[in-house]
Amino acid sequence: MQKVLCIKNDIHELCSLTQFLEEVGDELGLSPSLVMNLNLVLEEAVSNIIFYAYPQDAVVEEAVILTLTCEHGELSICLKDHGIAFDPTQKEDPDLTLSAEERPIGGLGIFLIRQLMDEVTYRREGDYNLFIMKKRITA
Numbered sequence: 001m002q003k004v005l006c007i008k009n010d011i012h013e014l015c016s017l018t019q020f021l022e023e024v025g026d027e028l029g030l031s032p033s034l035v036m037n038l039n040l041v042l043e044e045a046v047s048n049i050i051f052y053a054y055p056q057d058a059v060v061e062e063a064v065i066l067t068l069t070c071e072h073g074e075l076s077i078c079l080k081d082h083g084i085a086f087d088p089t090q091k092e093d094p095d096l097t098l099s100a101e102e103r104p105i106g107g108l109g110i111f112l113i114r115q116l117m118d119e120v121t122y123r124r125e126g127d128y129n130l131f132i133m134k135k136r137i138t139a
Helices: 011-028 032-052 110-114
Strands: 002-007 064-071 074-081 119-125 128-136
Touching: 002 011, 011 032, 011 064, 032 064, 032 074, 032 110, 032 128, 110 119
Parallel strands: none
Antiparallel strands: 002 064, 064 074, 074 128, 119 128
């Protein structure tokens, strides 16, 4: 099974993302907690693309192409964008021993994604960023 969602670089598009995930979750019989975690992961990743990959004043109709594939007990989510090159997997984990006031801003999103997903990879293909997240699921 494969599903695709294309969204523009507008934060209001996150509503479409949530609806998309709920529909896929129903179709695959995913637990509500898994759908909630996937929604959290995708909100983090997609909002970073929306805010940082494109110039703030440019509206890009297909800014993010989300491809969700489910095969052989594995859910794979690929986020494809043609914004500026950025590899979030190179970001170091934040120092969680520091207080919130002492900790630098940023970095928690990719940390959260790494915690909730089984595999997280990035590659640049031509003019495109490909951010791929995988999760083993049980039917």
